[in-house]
Amino acid sequence: MSVIALCSAKGSPGVTLAGQVLASVWPRPVALVDADPAGGDILWRCRTPQGGPLNPDHGLLSLAAAARRDADETNLSEHLQQTNLGQSVLVGLSSQEQLTGLGSVWTQLPSLLARHTEDVLVDCGQLSAGSAALPVIHKADAVLVVVRPDMEGVAHLRSRLFQFGKSLRMGDADGTPVLIAVATTYRDTQSATHLQQLLDSEGIPARVVGVFAEDAKGAGIFTSTRAGAPGRTLLARSARVIAQALVSVPSVEQRIGMV
Ligand SMILES: Nc1ncnc2c1ncn2[C@@H]1O[C@H](COP(=O)(O)OP(=O)(O)OP(=O)(O)O)[C@@H](O)[C@H]1O
Ligand SMILES: [Mg+2]
Numbered sequence: 001m002s003v004i005a006l007c008s009a010k011g012s013p014g015v016t017l018a019g020q021v022l023a024s025v026w027p028r029p030v031a032l033v034d035a036d037p038a039g040g041d042i043l044w045r046c047r048t049p050q051g052g053p054l055n056p057d058h059g060l061l062s063l064a065a066a067a068r069r070d071a072d073e074t075n076l077s078e079h080l081q082q083t084n085l086g087q088s089v090l091v092g093l094s095s096q097e098q099l100t101g102l103g104s105v106w107t108q109l110p111s112l113l114a115r116h117t118e119d120v121l122v123d124c125g126q127l128s129a130g131s132a133a134l135p136v137i138h139k140a141d142a143v144l145v146v147v148r149p150d151m152e153g154v155a156h157l158r159s160r161l162f163q164f165g166k167s168l169r170m171g172d173a174d175g176t177p178v179l180i181a182v183a184t185t186y187r188d189t190q191s192a193t194h195l196q197q198l199l200d201s202e203g204i205p206a207r208v209v210g211v212f213a214e215d216a217k218g219a220g221i222f223t224s225t226r227a228g229a230p231g232r233t234l235l236a237r238s239a240r241v242i243a244q245a246l247v248s249v250p251s252v253e254q255r256i257g258m259v
Helices: 015-025 060-073 096-102 105-114 134-139 151-164 191-201 216-222 234-247 252-258
Strands: 003-008 030-034 088-090 119-126 142-147 178-184 206-213
Touching: 003 015, 003 105, 003 134, 015 030, 015 119, 015 142, 015 206, 015 216, 015 234, 060 096, 060 105, 105 134, 119 134, 142 151, 142 206, 142 234, 151 191, 178 191, 178 234, 191 206, 206 234, 216 234
Parallel strands: 003 119, 003 142, 030 088, 030 119, 142 178, 178 206
Antiparallel strands: none
């Protein structure tokens, strides 16, 4: 059972979509949690199995209310909704204004997620100082940063990894592994290798694990604007490699045992 935090360094490289695609190809039962403090997108993108909208009040908000009443008795599973793509999702905030009402749930979230009985993929939005999702990122079994391989994308990635390298204890045997997924065209066979070389040359202990293919048709299927088989999209095929790398990362408990 692992908790994987998904985030961006800056911009919108496709973190939320990456979470949706990873959840659909994940080799074990998994829940997708929308914990982007800037406001969630899962609510707007996913449909119920009957094709209707998801319930905006049954998700992070209801989880926070339950945790305020009794955190020990609160279970993530009671706040998940099923989607037409067969996924279990925790819908996030409908707007950033709801953030203030959530209170202590951000500090309780890591343990609520960790005791879930399935793997959890958490969309944490942008990795930045002051993000309410930092407790989740710091306690995750692994962090996956999605990045575009252009100059700005790589520059912001470097600066975020330098900024958070210490608090994540990146590179320590029992620190948090940071994995990188490059958002680019499937024809781009170079960017992932170049990025890994750059990180290595700067002594940044992060591992590039694959590419999320640019795939407008596939994105349409995952965002409910297009019909089709999600599993056969280019996006899903590219995500399988990344999912495999993520499930192979030892959990926090296993890493502590190894030290
Ligand atoms: N691999 C991809 N191929 C095609 N379109 C994509 C891909 N990834 C993302 N998109 C599209 O780009 C837009 C932004 O994607 P997404 O919302 O997943 O990014 P994000 O990083 O989560 O952004 P935000 O910072 O707003 O949360 C969406 O319209 C999505 O459909
Ligand atoms: Mg997003």
